[in-house]
Amino acid sequence: MAPDDAPRKDAMTDGSRQLVEMAWDPITRIIGSLGIHTKIDFANRQVAECRSTSSIFRGYSVFMKGKDPRDAHQITSRICGICGDNHATCAVYAQNMAFGVVPPALAEWIINLGEAAEYMFDHNLFQDNLVGVDYCEQMVRETNPGVLARAERTAAPHADRHGYRTIADIMRALNPFTGVFYREALQMSRLTREMFCLMEGRHVHPSTLYPGGVGTVASPQLFTEYTVRLMRYIEFLKRSVPLHDDLFDFFYEALPGYEAVGRRRVLLACWGAFQNPDRCDFTYARMAEWGREMYVTPGIVIDGQLRTTDLVEINLGIRVLLGSSFYDDWQTGETFVRQDPLGNPIDQRHPWNQTTTPRPQKRDFAGKYTWVMSPRWYDAASGAHLALDTGGGPLARFWATALAGRVDIGHVRATGKGVEIHLPKTALAPPLDLEWRIPRWSNTLERNRARSYFQAYAAAAALHFVERALVEVHAGRTKTWSEFRVPDEAIGCGFHEAVRGALSHHLVIRQGKIANYHPYPPTPWNASPRDVFGTPGPYEDAVQNTPIFEENGPDTFKGIDIMRTVRSFDPCMPCGVHMYLGNGKEIAVRHSPTFGAELLR
Amino acid sequence: MAEIDILWITAGLGCDGDTIAMTAATQPSLEDVLLGALPGLPTVRLHNPVLAYANGEAFLAPFRRAVAGELDPFILVVEGSIPNERLKQEGFWAAMGTDPATGQPITTCEWIDRLAPHAWAVVGAGTCATYGGIHAMEGNPTGCMGLPDYLGWRWRSKAGVPIVCVPGCPVQPDNFMETLLYLLYQYVGLSPMIPLDEALRPTWLFSQTVHEGCDRGGYYEQGDFTAEYGSKKCIVKLGCWGPVVVCNVPKRGWMNGIGGCPNVGGVCIGCTMPGFPDKFMPFMNEPPGAAISTSAVLMYGRTVRALRNFTKSALDKEPSWRRTTPPERTP
Numbered sequence: 001m002a003p004d005d006a007p008r009k010d011a012m013t014d015g016s017r018q019l020v021e022m023a024w025d026p027i028t029r030i031i032g033s034l035g036i037h038t039k040i041d042f043a044n045r046q047v048a049e050c051r052s053t054s055s056i057f058r059g060y061s062v063f064m065k066g067k068d069p070r071d072a073h074q075i076t077s078r079i080c081g082i083c084g085d086n087h088a089t090c091a092v093y094a095q096n097m098a099f100g101v102v103p104p105a106l107a108e109w110i111i112n113l114g115e116a117a118e119y120m121f122d123h124n125l126f127q128d129n130l131v132g133v134d135y136c137e138q139m140v141r142e143t144n145p146g147v148l149a150r151a152e153r154t155a156a157p158h159a160d161r162h163g164y165r166t167i168a169d170i171m172r173a174l175n176p177f178t179g180v181f182y183r184e185a186l187q188m189s190r191l192t193r194e195m196f197c198l199m200e201g202r203h204v205h206p207s208t209l210y211p212g213g214v215g216t217v218a219s220p221q222l223f224t225e226y227t228v229r230l231m232r233y234i235e236f237l238k239r240s241v242p243l244h245d246d247l248f249d250f251f252y253e254a255l256p257g258y259e260a261v262g263r264r265r266v267l268l269a270c271w272g273a274f275q276n277p278d279r280c281d282f283t284y285a286r287m288a289e290w291g292r293e294m295y296v297t298p299g300i301v302i303d304g305q306l307r308t309t310d311l312v313e314i315n316l317g318i319r320v321l322l323g324s325s326f327y328d329d330w331q332t333g334e335t336f337v338r339q340d341p342l343g344n345p346i347d348q349r350h351p352w353n354q355t356t357t358p359r360p361q362k363r364d365f366a367g368k369y370t371w372v373m374s375p376r377w378y379d380a381a382s383g384a385h386l387a388l389d390t391g392g393g394p395l396a397r398f399w400a401t402a403l404a405g406r407v408d409i410g411h412v413r414a415t416g417k418g419v420e421i422h423l424p425k426t427a428l429a430p431p432l433d434l435e436w437r438i439p440r441w442s443n444t445l446e447r448n449r450a451r452s453y454f455q456a457y458a459a460a461a462a463l464h465f466v467e468r469a470l471v472e473v474h475a476g477r478t479k480t481w482s483e484f485r486v487p488d489e490a491i492g493c494g495f496h497e498a499v500r501g502a503l504s505h506h507l508v509i510r511q512g513k514i515a516n517y518h519p520y521p522p523t524p525w526n527a528s529p530r531d532v533f534g535t536p537g538p539y540e541d542a543v544q545n546t547p548i549f550e551e552n553g554p555d556t557f558k559g560i561d562i563m564r565t566v567r568s569f570d571p572c573m574p575c576g577v578h579m580y581l582g583n584g585k586e587i588a589v590r591h592s593p594t595f596g597a598e599l600l601r
Numbered sequence: 602m603a604e605i606d607i608l609w610i611t612a613g614l615g616c617d618g619d620t621i622a623m624t625a626a627t628q629p630s631l632e633d634v635l636l637g638a639l640p641g642l643p644t645v646r647l648h649n650p651v652l653a654y655a656n657g658e659a660f661l662a663p664f665r666r667a668v669a670g671e672l673d674p675f676i677l678v679v680e681g682s683i684p685n686e687r688l689k690q691e692g693f694w695a696a697m698g699t700d701p702a703t704g705q706p707i708t709t710c711e712w713i714d715r716l717a718p719h720a721w722a723v724v725g726a727g728t729c730a731t732y733g734g735i736h737a738m739e740g741n742p743t744g745c746m747g748l749p750d751y752l753g754w755r756w757r758s759k760a761g762v763p764i765v766c767v768p769g770c771p772v773q774p775d776n777f778m779e780t781l782l783y784l785l786y787q788y789v790g791l792s793p794m795i796p797l798d799e800a801l802r803p804t805w806l807f808s809q810t811v812h813e814g815c816d817r818g819g820y821y822e823q824g825d826f827t828a829e830y831g832s833k834k835c836i837v838k839l840g841c842w843g844p845v846v847v848c849n850v851p852k853r854g855w856m857n858g859i860g861g862c863p864n865v866g867g868v869c870i871g872c873t874m875p876g877f878p879d880k881f882m883p884f885m886n887e888p889p890g891a892a893i894s895t896s897a898v899l900m901y902g903r904t905v906r907a908l909r910n911f912t913k914s915a916l917d918k919e920p921s922w923r924r925t926t927p928p929e930r931t932p
Contacts (some may be wrong), residue, residue: 056696057614068883068884070883198859202850203860204618479829
């Protein structure tokens with residue numbers, strides 16, 4: 001049993017409390033299908049129990065069998081409509097390994113620039129057009145009028161940087177469509193998508209990404225068009241980051257104890273991003289070395305300690321568990337990969353050996369209740385299957401990179417305690433030095449804060465990538481693609497950071513065709529249900545710990561603290577939440593709000 | 602002032618990429634439509650899960666009212682491929698919300714069945730919702746399909762509007778928003794019935810092949826084909842299906858005129874087409890027909906290229922009466 005599971009047990013079996021079951025289904029302002037079902041203890045203002053469910057099955061692992069391995073990136077891009085390019089990139093990494101091809105350095109800089117633009121775009125859109133609404137004036141007025149009153153009286157500490165006098169002014173600027181900052185963010189998310197399209201062709205399913213490199217035509221013009229936009233975005237960040245600092249700091253101040261909202265044990269996974277073409281040769285045997293050279297360091301952080309930065313060790317520990325998911329088990333199924341190229345044994349529950357057989361059935365919250373599986377990381381040191389989360393992406397990336405202390409590229413420097421980010425002068429603003437510091441908690445507000453800072457990280461890293469790409473172009477090394485041959489038998493794996501966190505693709509080729517393919521995006525890690533050991537997934541776990549600060553009672557309850565927690569993970573699927581009342585037995589089932597419920601029968 | 606609701610279901614088998622694409626549009630932008638920035642527009646209320654203020658039942662309320670016939674008029678937008686729920690014993694492939702009577706999820710098919718008869722128009726956003734797309738690939742366990750296959754190709758809304766298909770994987774942002782704009786103008790009587798082709802696509806957006814709008818078409822004409830990605834030349838031999846695919850992306854760019862597919866070095870994989878993806882795979886092979894047509898163009902192409910190079914080199918020189926050396930300067 002994982003140690004992080006222990007404190008939750010009493011809440012689930014305590015029959016003396018008044019619990020109300022409530023459900024939000026679908027949870028909006030996320031990507032995809034996610035349901036969160038909770039039991040809430042209103043007397044003690046706490047969420048007692050939570051289950052996370054997803055109501056859509058698509059079957060990539062099933063229909064990819066037998067397809068041409070060169071098509072893997074084009075197919076898997078379609079997994080996600082907001083970060084499909086992260087999938088395409090990760091698939092290309094896995095293809096490169098399986099095909100034994102090393103793209104020209106320029107291609108890697110172009111991919112890094114595309115992916116950096118994706119982080120800028122996606123974090124921007126999600127933070128200010130989806131998450132931001134949970135902190136906007138309209139929402140705070142409806143959930144915590146007392147907090148809004150206080151926000152009206154509270155001067156924004158960085159007003160000189162972002163131009164909003166009070167915290168309430170910031171909140172008003174975040175109101176959907178009518179808010180000034182909401183609209184500006186939407187505009188900026190288009191500018192950064194243009195940057196993305198320059199490098200990878202189209203957003204969100206790239207047209208110019210291939211195993212072996214890119215089809216992008218690398219001329220000075222390409223980098224000029226990118227840099228002009230990048231600098232305009234950096235100018236925006238000089239207002240955006242201080243604005244979010246002011247907003248999130250205010251919640252700690254206005255609602256003492258808010259650090260407990262969405263808090264869970266520090267169990268963070270980051271699979272690394274931005275290849276260093278000087279080191280990366282895509283061989284499995286040297287993966288530990290070149291993995292550490294990535295410009296976002298891969299790592300697993302347990303209780304604030306960096307457990308490993310070794311991609312081989314990370315790979316070997318991945319286990320996909322069932323327990324609450326609508327699938328048949330594959331424990332006795334085919335074993336595709338018995339050992340890795342270094343001779344390490346590969347577990348039957350590893351993605352290389354997974355066989356996906358869907359088994360649609362009635363949803364039963366005491367049994368099987370979701371299409372999501374339960375990826376876990378087996379920690380050989382403790383024997384535990386850890387339910388790692390990604391902190392919504394940025395929190396884990398920062399934490400691992402900061403502790404590893406390896407990244408030092410001028411514009412960005414990891415210090416062991418944090419990460420320094422230097423933003424240069426822009427048209428109307430002087431240079432700005434930012435520092436992300438390792439926070440005291442892995443909680444809702446810190447996941448969100450990291451999302452603002454990581455936009456700056458990606459922008460600063462992009463400056464480095466442009467410099468390096470231009471060195472290639474100026475030297476006349478403009479080739480962007482290396483030829484390859486598809487082997488009859490091969491395996492490959494790719495590790496990357498999707499916008500919302502750790503992403504892996506595992507590929508097995510037999511007779512020149514895909515024999516097995518399993519992508520593990522961040523959302524299965526974060527949105528996973530209770531596994532076979534009873535360990536809840538991170539959303540379940542984080543929501544279960546959440547105290548309720550909302551001022552509304554059960555009748556008008558919006559569940560804002562729960563919504564903020566779920567969204568802090570940047571879910572990439574649509575969701576729902578349900579609640580019980582009285583002595584742990586269900587005496588009322590409410591949907592929130594209740595009107596119209598009888599219409600669809 | 603006229604009013605209309607847009608009920609947008611993303612709960613097909615999809616990726617929400619068409620909703621995200623919509624947020625990239627600028628001609629018109631989402632704000633332009635919702636804030637009434639264009640003349641003559643009705644008041645539009647958008648109910649899309651990715652952008653909605655409300656959650657759960659509050660979000661579903663207008664959908665439930667529409668099912669009950671209490672919300673009128675509305676445009677139903679479907680995103681994602683529609684599964685065949687008959688292909689299994691129990692449970693569901695795709696659903697949105699929970700049925701309070703059973704505690705079980707409400708399937709996407711049930712929503713479409715109950716909403717479509719009340720809709721003023723039904724729009725498929727992206728190739729999954731229009732023709733099945735990537736999730737309808739051979740070997741898929743869900744038996745999924747596009748809206749015309751699900752409702753019937755001859756289906757008409759109660760206002761007499763056929764299913765409107767805006768394909769693309771994802772949909773080109775402005776193509777979608779412009780189609781929506783057209784329908785809004787049609788709704789208020791400022792435009793006639795939306796013109797659609799036999800695949801139910803708006804004709805003014807889908808009347809041209811990729812090749813006809815591709816700025817690399819000149820290389821094709823001159824028989825100049827590359828065997829390497831990253832080249833400026835025609836990439837048909839790398840697997841580009843542009844000559845036979847209906848799509849305006851190379852002409853229009855991906856967003857704000859930037860990006861695209863063959864125009865920026867990516868092979869066209871036919872993602873707007875009803876035959877996508879199966880008829881275009883493997884994507885990195887030269888299309889079978891391309892071998893013949895490129896051979897046919899080769900002799901003509903090489904000849905005109907040589908002639909043009911000859912003329913170009915002449916034009917690259919200034920006329921003989923202009924100075925070709927700097928004048929002597931006074932110190």
